[in-house]
Amino acid sequence: MKPVDNRLPALIRFATAITVLNIAGHFYLGFETSIAHVAVALGTAYSLEILFETIMARLERRKAVYLKSGRDFFYFLLPGHISAMACSMLLFTNTALLPLAFATAVAILSKVLFKVQINGRSRHFLNPSNTGIAVCLLLFPSVSTTPPYQFTENVAGYGDWVLVCIFITLGSFLNTKFTKKMPLIFAWVVGFFLQAVIRTNLMDTSTTAALAPMTGVAFLLFTFYMISDPSTTPFKRNNQIAFGFSVAALYGVMMSLHLVFGLFLALFTVCTTRGLFFWLKSLDFSTAIDPVSIDRETRTLKEPVTYRV
Numbered sequence: 001m002k003p004v005d006n007r008l009p010a011l012i013r014f015a016t017a018i019t020v021l022n023i024a025g026h027f028y029l030g031f032e033t034s035i036a037h038v039a040v041a042l043g044t045a046y047s048l049e050i051l052f053e054t055i056m057a058r059l060e061r062r063k064a065v066y067l068k069s070g071r072d073f074f075y076f077l078l079p080g081h082i083s084a085m086a087c088s089m090l091l092f093t094n095t096a097l098l099p100l101a102f103a104t105a106v107a108i109l110s111k112v113l114f115k116v117q118i119n120g121r122s123r124h125f126l127n128p129s130n131t132g133i134a135v136c137l138l139l140f141p142s143v144s145t146t147p148p149y150q151f152t153e154n155v156a157g158y159g160d161w162v163l164v165c166i167f168i169t170l171g172s173f174l175n176t177k178f179t180k181k182m183p184l185i186f187a188w189v190v191g192f193f194l195q196a197v198i199r200t201n202l203m204d205t206s207t208t209a210a211l212a213p214m215t216g217v218a219f220l221l222f223t224f225y226m227i228s229d230p231s232t233t234p235f236k237r238n239n240q241i242a243f244g245f246s247v248a249a250l251y252g253v254m255m256s257l258h259l260v261f262g263l264f265l266a267l268f269t270v271c272t273t274r275g276l277f278f279w280l281k282s283l284d285f286s287t288a289i290d291p292v293s294i295d296r297e298t299r300t301l302k303e304p305v306t307y308r309v
Helices: 009-028 033-058 070-090 098-113 129-140 158-177 182-203 207-215 217-225 235-258 262-282
Strands: 117-118 119-122
Touching: 009 033, 009 070, 009 158, 033 070, 033 098, 070 098, 070 117, 070 129, 070 158, 098 117, 098 119, 098 158, 098 217, 117 262, 129 207, 129 262, 158 182, 158 217, 182 207, 182 217, 182 262
Parallel strands: none
Antiparallel strands: 117 119
């Protein structure tokens, strides 16, 4: 029986979820960014996705994917749509629009420029949205992450609990049925808890404060919709667990060193390390210097050349 490919259904549902969240955020929840930020991010993502696909189609002498049909055009734009929505939702650039366009461009470029062979296929290894956000935060001192309170600013009472339940239920459903990344998510959550307890006991700081981020919607978004990206995380269960624990452990180290934006930088570092591992694994070391060479035509050994002094 042929295995079911859940990538497209997952992509559609993730794109739908992040779009609904952005609409609700700007018109009800209390997002701090403007509609102009969303428009700039989307325009940047769509333009670059079409540009790069056009270039690749001409180089490979094929028809561009987005030209095949209206449905293919819609599906083609979904990954860029998700990256643009994530960048505009999680980055606070005040009134500046260029840093957001830059972050979105980095997210799209990361999929084109940084690829390795994984299980016989060329894949990008950097989480696009996270990469764009992390690089923008590192290069633009005036840019920060959006305040966590924006996701529940206009929600009170039972609404706080309802919103959290929606995020957890929907995120669990998507990652159980489509992405199959629940082992990674569990490892990340457990790892985050453990690093907080260990770090605060070693440094004699407040454990409650270190665990507080887990109660916020921003943490839920990172957990269910970013770190679980199916294209840039492992497939096997044990590898997923190692990936989740690695991000949590590195986050704990960064917090101990008083580094800001630890969530995004930790994920970026682990994804980069994983990509380097597969790149080194793909290198051919069989051509190393050997004193005895093999004649490929006759399959006979040639004696090494010797020099008399």
